[in-house]
Amino acid sequence: MTHCFVLDAQGRKLSPTKEKRAWYLIRKQKAILKCKFPMVIQLVREVPEEEIDTTPIHLGIDDGSKLAGIALVQECGTENKPVFKGTIELRIDVKEKLAVRRGHRRYRRQHKKYRPARFDNRSSSRKEGRIPPSIRQKKDSVLRVVRQLTKWVRIDQIFLEDVLIDNRALEKGYKPYRWEYQQRNRLDENIRKAAILRDRNTCQDCGATNTRMEVHHITPRRLHGSDSIHNLITLCSKCHEKIAGEELLHSQRFYQKIKGKSISFRDAMHVMQGKTYLQKALREIAPLNLTTGGDTANKRIDWDIEKTHANDSIVICNLRVNPEQCEMKDWVIKPMKKRSSKKIKSANGIYHRDFVRYTKRNGESYIAYITALYPERNQCNMTTIDGKVLKRYGLSRLSLLWRFNRIYWLINSNEGGESW
Template structure:
């Protein structure tokens, strides 16, 4: 484990061992500026000696792997979890706005809210911004010289059918059929996939419902008879079949070039590498598959001693957009759906100490009682008074924790 060091002017220096940091703090030569990762700032002038540090970034749509290395040591490694709730929140906002505008017929038509050319979807843009934010955070505590980012271009057709080649790319799953429904019926041999009945009225069922993000791909469709189809939708029968999703692969195809360009606009030495090179090197070194190990390989300091501590980051929303409840009370009064932003000095997602355990505030009430959970989501308490809590770290848009690193080789 390392303690990260800043000079008098807030610029990053090479990290030190915890014992050295304790001595500096006891002698009043440094002060604590951050708790996780533990960072101190010197109160006296220093030589400013720095080693060349490479930051490996395993970019992703759901998780990011980070590893900062020198020739001899891995100074920092982290696994970052990105938000996946943005599309659902946008859909909820859209439906509530549509409902509200339906009640106000005199509201003028909207014509200037269309997306501009080249603008990315909000969820994808947020993932790019999160990559930039977390990389800046690392560069603020470690003197990074080179940033090496792995990007990947996924062949969706190849993922669905590994044997596809040549002109087969031009032929879809429903080639030769009148429509997708007839292709699904033929694929399932005109047989209900639950009861096996053939000589009855057959219907095509969405395995993952459209309202839950399901698509019209043939992989998400199944043939059911009329009776079984009705029972599935009423909950009398359960039909489960794992459907492979290519959502994150599509997101990476969309964001990879924009991500690299955004990094080059912010930092000087930015280099790009590719997934097949990372996989070859990782298997050659005998490392298990993980985001942190991939980032370590990407950093190109393969002889460095890997860190025994892994930091965990999770992006969280900063506020609740909905101010009032969707249905007004009798008389037209609108009831607030938010508690105060700060309750007894605590905010949502603050890290606190409760009965000797570090946990996070995940729910707050105006009465001063809070719901507490660990980083992994385990409930510590459904309602505890603020008088029994000690503030450790205020929320800064991220949940941050650490754990002993998983062994890198099996």
């Protein structure tokens, strides 16, 4: 079942309807198509206030570090119905891009004469409540999608899964004292001694005892290895020096010896950071209700719903639905940068970032969006919705599906049928 958002002639938001019904209204010239992905129609007549359906519509958000689920469920008298679900793909390359930009900036400054060192005098990096750009852009991506949906459909309540993770307890392997939370987040002497005592002051590689012992990160910190005791092993200085730069080649062997495992807290920390900023912004849109991951998991199991980010967001809406109703169109949502750095914006009627279909001579076709244009050779580069990069394809075989408008709304290719 696929639903369509509906507006009246005055732009007032009505209850969603089925897509088949929407196309029928367009054919009968009772409505016009406002947006195709996702489908939004506007009626040619104004609907009286007393005829407008006011049944509540809940918005559920399953926040994450790489993917975030979002869904709309309408509360009905007989049976609640999901009207929209999707998965937001969050950018994970911002930190690396900022590091490259910082390197260019420092290189340029070092090659200028008579410039004193600036150190930490940037006001934006010292202001209270500042969120790192790599974290804030993820929260802003979720807010951009929510604000776009509010233009098409009314949202009476928002339900957000509140993440409550004690990162320090996970990292240390025990519940820290209150004063330990105020200490810097690095490997301390207690965990170092605990690892050496666990290994009985013996090198776990060569078995040496009467020598200087060192504590080694099995998964190194540069690869986001934690300071947990489950990621530490005791080695002598010679063995420690021998495996430098080749840690991953020995990781499985070391994990088996200490019965430990690789634990990364990066995703948990990214979800925890900035959640107050996200909650404050959502409260300005609609009343906000917080739930927990345990409640979501229990309801999903009780309702016999498959676990995905989009389905979890349906469950978070706190309105019971049938599992069959969750088998609907699953949108892949990609909020893009507002500004494009491409110098060539259009060629042969095709614009950069346009959503197109490329048809080959054998009849095979690709659904993709334009990433580069070469007007001198009438060619382009594309990226398919599956992530495949196509370079130097001819513009003559392209057909425009929809003009890009800051957010890509793509159908999950795993859903079957036509993918765009």
